[in-house]
Amino acid sequence: MAKSAKQSEIVVKIEDMHKWYGQFHVLKDINLEVAQGERIVICGPSGSGKSTLIRCINRLEVHQEGSINIYGTELSSDLKNLELIRSDVGMVFQSFNLFPHLTVLENCTLAPIWVRKMPKREAEEMAMEYLARVKIPEQANKYPGQLSGGQQQRVAIARSLCMQPKIMLFDEPTSALDPEMIKEVLDVMIELADTGMTMLVVTHEMGFANKVADRVIFMDGGEIIEQNDPKTFFTKPKNDRTKLFLSQILDH
Amino acid sequence: MADKQTYAPGSHPDLPPPPGTIGIVGWLRTNLFSSVNNTILSLITIYFLYWLIQSVAGWFVLDAVVDASSRAECREIDSGACWAVITKRIGQFVYGFYPHAERWRPNVAFVLLFVAVAPLLYPKTPMRRQLLWFSAAYPFVAYFLICGGILGLPEVGTNTFGGFMLTMIVGVTGISASLPLGIALSLGRQSRLLSVRVISIAFIEFMRGVPLITLLFVASTMLNYFLPPGTTFNLLLRVLIMVTFFASAYIAEVIRGGIQAIPKGQYEAADAMGLNYWQTTRLVTLPQALKISIPGIVNTFIGLYKDTTLVVVIGLLDPLGIGRAALADAKWNGLSTETYLFVALFFFVSCFAMSRYSLWLENRLSTEHK
Numbered sequence A: 001m002a003k004s005a006k007q008s009e010i011v012v013k014i015e016d017m018h019k020w021y022g023q024f025h026v027l028k029d030i031n032l033e034v035a036q037g038e039r040i041v042i043c044g045p046s047g048s049g050k051s052t053l054i055r056c057i058n059r060l061e062v063h064q065e066g067s068i069n070i071y072g073t074e075l076s077s078d079l080k081n082l083e084l085i086r087s088d089v090g091m092v093f094q095s096f097n098l099f100p101h102l103t104v105l106e107n108c109t110l111a112p113i114w115v116r117k118m119p120k121r122e123a124e125e126m127a128m129e130y131l132a133r134v135k136i137p138e139q140a141n142k143y144p145g146q147l148s149g150g151q152q153q154r155v156a157i158a159r160s161l162c163m164q165p166k167i168m169l170f171d172e173p174t175s176a177l178d179p180e181m182i183k184e185v186l187d188v189m190i191e192l193a194d195t196g197m198t199m200l201v202v203t204h205e206m207g208f209a210n211k212v213a214d215r216v217i218f219m220d221g222g223e224i225i226e227q228n229d230p231k232t233f234f235t236k237p238k239n240d241r242t243k244l245f246l247s248q249i250l251d252h
Numbered sequence B: 001m002a003d004k005q006t007y008a009p010g011s012h013p014d015l016p017p018p019p020g021t022i023g024i025v026g027w028l029r030t031n032l033f034s035s036v037n038n039t040i041l042s043l044i045t046i047y048f049l050y051w052l053i054q055s056v057a058g059w060f061v062l063d064a065v066v067d068a069s070s071r072a073e074c075r076e077i078d079s080g081a082c083w084a085v086i087t088k089r090i091g092q093f094v095y096g097f098y099p100h101a102e103r104w105r106p107n108v109a110f111v112l113l114f115v116a117v118a119p120l121l122y123p124k125t126p127m128r129r130q131l132l133w134f135s136a137a138y139p140f141v142a143y144f145l146i147c148g149g150i151l152g153l154p155e156v157g158t159n160t161f162g163g164f165m166l167t168m169i170v171g172v173t174g175i176s177a178s179l180p181l182g183i184a185l186s187l188g189r190q191s192r193l194l195s196v197r198v199i200s201i202a203f204i205e206f207m208r209g210v211p212l213i214t215l216l217f218v219a220s221t222m223l224n225y226f227l228p229p230g231t232t233f234n235l236l237l238r239v240l241i242m243v244t245f246f247a248s249a250y251i252a253e254v255i256r257g258g259i260q261a262i263p264k265g266q267y268e269a270a271d272a273m274g275l276n277y278w279q280t281t282r283l284v285t286l287p288q289a290l291k292i293s294i295p296g297i298v299n300t301f302i303g304l305y306k307d308t309t310l311v312v313v314i315g316l317l318d319p320l321g322i323g324r325a326a327l328a329d330a331k332w333n334g335l336s337t338e339t340y341l342f343v344a345l346f347f348f349v350s351c352f353a354m355s356r357y358s359l360w361l362e363n364r365l366s367t368e369h370k
């Protein structure tokens, strides 16, 4: 399998997982293990269930069959401390979802203060550090509405990092951005990957996948069709649907 | 354009705007005389205002009588408004039948009201933290000041309350109690717990579906049947409860509208960061929902404030009731214009102030959020 799935700890373990939206069988028999520090890119056509899959990992969506384990804790409806698990799993959304009534700094310190019970001063210092990491410390006192899309997405990344998560989920973080802003966000994500963060990224940025991913997963129709290290995945896809998808996406 | 000045690229200085585009002249030009039609309309309006002020000012001020002991006496003195009906009874208009010697108490309570409300309405109030404690204590302070019964303050029965004082008591209590209750109901209506949801919906729909006046009658008669025999339940208190319930149902619906305008992504982001339901509600949902709902909330408050005049049907003498009592007096018969104008002016000033405050608040919040 992938190069750095090594012998290291398995942090996310999904077994025989199914999910339905009403009658609609959206995820079918998903099996996935993510090792500590592994970088996974998930791609596939629209409606294939990529978002649903990663949203199941922090239980924004509830699965009906099979099991999901995060650091050995199973996600189930009688879980008492869902908030604690969620605070270990950061998520970045396509539409940023910053809180418009709070400044950039307040966006970043909200969860550390209220969930981690961190003193305000300390939370602010840490937030400034992460804002510097995503290269916008000077915007700390602005409101999200005053920033460009790329800046907002970098704030969203900093906000997630402020919870010092062990795993980061990205759901098409660059799809809502203009081309010139995509790079600034991807650069931040590449730097994050270099720190050894465990990352699951839904994206169509194949350059990013090539450069950063340990493993690329292709989904279609709610199933994992194929997975491999990026080089093999892009040069020698096995499945016909993967080939078709790659030909469409790499065409332009 | 013979003297057109040219500059090297990149070195163009900031020039003053052309004359007549800024300042008073600029304002007049853009707002009143920007086109032929605008100029005609402006002139007509100015003439109309002049005519209105000139003809009304005479009746209101110039020919008006402020001091006289009956309507007939007014007419002998001058032809304008007879404000004597107000000035002779101003005490009643303000305090109802609250004992003369104790009237300083509602006065103090009124002044303290501003101290209590300032830190809530205006975040830059000096010493806001300490003052907020006073705000929390204010309902008790005001209650004991006005009703007495402790610290040597003689007890004053609520049946003596009337006039503007009564309006303020019902209005301020109703407004400050219905907001938290309305917030709770709007959250209850969207609760995941079926029983909470059903109770909230039933309460809201019942309160909204019944005219306030019937609730007031219920307050004055029916409640006695439900309560154990022997409990006397102050009429004013019952009115306060009914008015609060009534307004809170409307507030709940206004806030629900605000909550529904919040994008789903906001909850998802809050969930993903590990905030629990109450944290999300307090830190993410409500601040945004309340901001969206400000116009609707203030609208409801203004409605409530004016609806306090309905207490007259159950025998409480609000300013309108006092006015009617004055008009029933043979000496002042026929001065309804003056009386009602005066009461109307009082309500207008209060409601206009609320409306301006809400505009200011909206502005302040919206610049923050841009």
Ligand SMILES: Nc1ncnc2c1ncn2[C@@H]1O[C@H](COP(=O)(O)OP(=O)(O)OP(=O)(O)O)[C@@H](O)[C@H]1O
Binding pocket: A021, A024, A026, A044, A045, A046, A047, A048, A049, A050, A051, A052, A053
């Ligand atoms: N809340 C929902 N209720 C019902 N069906 C849903 C819901 N959310 C998503 N779906 C359906 O589930 C399927 C998978 O959706 P999902 O958002 O996971 O796809 P995706 O792979 O992320 O697609 P995209 O690339 O467009 O984001 C789609 O067919 C979608 O219509």
Ligand SMILES: [Mg+2]
Binding pocket: A050, A051, A052, A171, A172
């Ligand atoms: Mg998606």
